[in-house]
Amino acid sequence: MTRLTTLDLPQLHRATVGFDRMFQDMFDNSKSAGYPPYNIVQDNEDEYTISLAVAGFNMDNLSITLEKSVLTVEGTPVTNDNDATYLYRGIAGRGFTREFRLADHIEVTSASLELGMLHIQLKREVPEALQPKKIAINSTING
16 A cells, blocks of 8 residues: 655645644745755753854854844855956855744844854743743632
8 A cells, every 4th residue: 555645735734724824934944045054953941053054254244133033144245356267166155044933932142153153042031921820729618
């Protein structure tokens, strides 16, 4: 017996209610280019690190912005003013924009550039008012 192992996302999208944002994010991310490559590491329950391979970029050519839970990393190419004649040019000199949609209450705590890797530290900080609360159960005796 042969089993169908492909997932028909448009069909699944039509069969769900309330997941529009999730599916739109999946479709948007699948269309994005693979440059620059990146890793996302969960350091512990509430901390994460996004690392992007940005060789050839320096701090002046990189920007990180956070707006409405969307973390955007942009790199503008380093201009090379020399008039070199390349016999082979295999190093990409293009700019990029990479977006990451962050979950609620995730904040950027720091960013660093080291050996061609841009590391962005994230931390989940749920406000006290939104954290789960224990509710005491009182005993009533009917007499």
